[in-house]
Amino acid sequence: MKRTHALIKYLTLLVFAICLSLSKTAVTADAANKPVVIVIDPGHGGNGEKNLGAVYNGFIEKDLTLKVAKAMKNELEKYENVTVYMTHTDDRFLSLEDRAEFAKSVNADFVYSIHFNASVEHGFYGSEVWCSAFDKYYKAGYEFGLIETQELASLGLYQKGVKTKLGSSGKDYYGIIRHCRERGIPCDIIEHCYLDQGYDVAYLRDTTTDKYAAFGVCDATAVAKYFNLKSKDGTKDFTSYEYTKVKAPSKAVRQDTSVPETCKIQVLAYDSASRNALVELTANDSQSPVIYFSYSYDGGQTFCPL
Numbered sequence: 453m454k455r456t457h458a459l460i461k462y463l464t465l466l467v468f469a470i471c472l473s474l475s476k477t478a479v480t481a482d483a484a485n486k487p488v489v490i491v492i493d494p495g496h497g498g499n500g501e502k503n504l505g506a507v508y509n510g511f512i513e514k515d516l517t518l519k520v521a522k523a524m525k526n527e528l529e530k531y532e533n534v535t536v537y538m539t540h541t542d543d544r545f546l547s548l549e550d551r552a553e554f555a556k557s558v559n560a561d562f563v564y565s566i567h568f569n570a571s572v573e574h575g576f577y578g579s580e581v582w583c584s585a586f587d588k589y590y591k592a593g594y595e596f597g598l599i600e601t602q603e604l605a606s607l608g609l610y611q612k613g614v615k616t617k618l619g620s621s622g623k624d625y626y627g628i629i630r631h632c633r634e635r636g637i638p639c640d641i642i643e644h645c646y647l648d649q650g651y652d653v654a655y656l657r658d659t660t661t662d663k664y665a666a667f668g669v670c671d672a673t674a675v676a677k678y679f680n681l682k683s684k685d686g687t688k689d690f691t692s693y694e695y696t697k698v699k700a701p702s703k704a705v706r707q708d709t710s711v712p713e714t715c716k717i718q719v720l721a722y723d724s725a726s727r728n729a730l731v732e733l734t735a736n737d738s739q740s741p742v743i744y745f746s747y748s749y750d751g752g753q754t755f756c757p758l
């Protein structure tokens with residue numbers, strides 16, 4: 453028994469994402485009839501290693517973002533009352549500020565920056581959406597992000613949620629979000645999935661369906677739902693689509709970095725002959741959903757996959 457306790461003594465829980473009080477309210481109809489202006493920003497692009505984005509397993513992020521952005525534009529243009537632009541339609545370098553400036557020049561209502569992910573640990577998987585931490589930009593970004601994560605979940609991808617990140621200056625960490633907010637435009641970064649992790653790579657490599665086209669349709673559908681659009685052929689009508697609303701926060705919405713209230717592991721049964729143990733892990737955090745966990749059998753030297 454002693455050994456078993458030693459085996460399971462160490463448990464770490466990694467907690468990401470933020471918690472919010474949500475409420476379902478009815479969508480109020482948009483009074484103005486002016487077309488919604490959408491800017492799609494394919495992340496990265498141009499020559500040189502630093503412009504490739506994440507490069508793993510034969511995937512080059514800048515190529516994938518362009519594919520998804522084009523598929524998103526193609527799908528979104530099937531809807532009425534929407535004008536769609538891309539910050540760039542070929543492989544070229546554009547600064548983050550230039551992308552935001554372009555969005556301002558066309559009076560964009562929303563900017564969607566298309567990305568794929570990678571982590572230092574190479575262990576994370578799933579989709580995540582980043583939005584501004586501030587005021588009405590958080591509200592717009594978070595509300596859209598929730599719809600987007602529902603769309604991406606329908607593809608079978610794990611969802612890490614809609615998140616904010618602040619830089620050391622206390623402003624939004626991600627440049628594209630910060631530059632867009634400075635110009636009065638909400639902006640979300642959509643990280644579709646990871647290029648450096650087994651589950652997500654297997655998903656991308658499965659060629660029975662065109663995954664990039666599917667991402668584009670998801671992204672466009674989320675936009676159509678958020679702006680209550682209707683398709684030109686009448687097959688899709690989201691004019692009375694209702695979605696979860698949040699309040700515009702009065703101060704920055706920060707990521708929860710505190711440890712979970714409950715984080716324990718307990719032996720339910722142990723068979724000394726086979727050295728099999730049945731253990732129960734319990735975790736709870738009132739501020740955040742617990743989305744990944746990992747544990748160690750060797751005193752924290754190695755951990756199981758998330």
Ligand SMILES: [Zn+2]
Pocket residue numbers: 495496505506513566567568569
């Ligand atoms: Zn990227």
